[in-house]
Amino acid sequence: xxxxxxxxxxxxxxxxxxxxxGQEDDVVVGLVIGWVETAVEEAPSEKKPADPRLLQVQLTGxxxxx
Numbered sequence: 001x002x003x004x005x006x007x008x009x010x011x012x013x014x015x016x017x018x019x020x021x022g023q024e025d026d027v028v029v030g031l032v033i034g035w036v037e038t039a040v041e042e043a044p045s046e047k048k049p050a051d052p053r054l055l056q057v058q059l060t061g062x063x064x065x066x
Contacts, residue, residue: 004040006033020064028062031055 013032017025032055039050 004036006037009033009036017064021062025062028059028064031058031062 010029010033013029014024017028017032021028035050035055035058042050
């Protein structure tokens, strides 16, 4: 059972992307939301949880280093 409210998470990610980049970027938001959705779907079947460092590496190419 997933307790993540994706609408709330999407709004939060939108705000953080605007804060980091100074503008809205749907590609970056989609990347983050897709990563979270995949991590949530695979969590019960994986023995090892998703590694957020991999997402950070992907976001560095977009100028987000936080």
